[in-house]
Amino acid sequence: EDKVVQSPLSLVVHEGDTVTLNCSYEVTNFRSLLWYKQEKKAPTFLFMLTSSGIEKKSGRLSSILDKKELFSILNITATQTGDSAVYLCAEEGTYKYIFGTGTRLKVLA
Amino acid sequence: SQTIHQWPATLVQPVGSPLSLECTVEGTSNPNLYWYRQAAGRGLQLLFYSVGIGQISSEVPQNLSASRPQDRQFILSSKKLLLSDSGFYLCAWSLGRTGGYGGELFFGEGSRLTVL
Numbered sequence: 001e002d003k004v005v006q007s008p009l010s011l012v013v014h015e016g017d018t019v020t021l022n023c024s025y026e027v028t029n030f031r032s033l034l035w036y037k038q039e040k041k042a043p044t045f046l047f048m049l050t051s052s053g054i055e056k057k058s059g060r061l062s063s064i065l066d067k068k069e070l071f072s073i074l075n076i077t078a079t080q081t082g083d084s085a086v087y088l089c090a091e092e093g094t095y096k097y098i099f100g101t102g103t104r105l106k107v108l109a
Numbered sequence: 110s111q112t113i114h115q116w117p118a119t120l121v122q123p124v125g126s127p128l129s130l131e132c133t134v135e136g137t138s139n140p141n142l143y144w145y146r147q148a149a150g151r152g153l154q155l156l157f158y159s160v161g162i163g164q165i166s167s168e169v170p171q172n173l174s175a176s177r178p179q180d181r182q183f184i185l186s187s188k189k190l191l192l193s194d195s196g197f198y199l200c201a202w203s204l205g206r207t208g209g210y211g212g213e214l215f216f217g218e219g220s221r222l223t224v225l
Contacts, residue, residue, distance in 0.1 A: 006152075031210050042199060042216040043153075088152060090214065095141055095160055096168075097203070097214050101152035 115217030132200030
């Protein structure tokens with residue numbers, strides 16, 4: 001059965017800190033690994049990763065995938081209070097997207 | 110551009126009452142459609158997905174059902190709600206490409222259901 005595990009479950013940091021969020025997966029017929037940010041309502045898309053070792057970057061956020069070890073990380077540098085949210089990782093298999101339980105990040109001013 | 114509409118945004122229902130949540134997608138054809146549920150403080154649980162009209166795959170046994178009467182319409186239903194059905198329900202779509210390479214998953218705004 002496809003499975004996605006995220007760690008840590010929650011994290012509290014101060015503004016300016018760097019955080020690393022982890023996502024491991026077990027899936028048959030892997031298609032892609034996706035990261036989302038969820039504040040109050042619907043998740044918003046951050047990254048989609050399909051190839052191993054290629055970093056995707058958007059401002060202070062970056063992510064990389066390791067298809068051999070079956071994991072991905074999401075890095076956020078110079079955190080801001082606006083980064084406070086739940087970060088969700090999902091793997092795309094054949095027609096299905098399985099999500100992890102998420103990492104709740106709180107950034108203190 | 111593609112858009113996804115989901116309604117109602119919030120509803121409060123008594124135990125044992127029926128449920129109908131609707132979702133429509135505009136601006137694309139033959140999308141894959143999904144219903145997820147999110148309990149408080151939890152991740153997204155896949156309930157149903159559909160790769161075509163009338164084709165429904167169920168991921169979790171429960172008292173919910175889904176239907177896809179038209180290409181871009183997806184409906185989540187229940188005949189009798191349970192307390193445990195409370196949660197945040199999200200409809201989503203991806204491209205319906207051969208082999209399941211859907212790419213980004215796009216979400217509706219969600220429906221918050223409280224069963225009393």
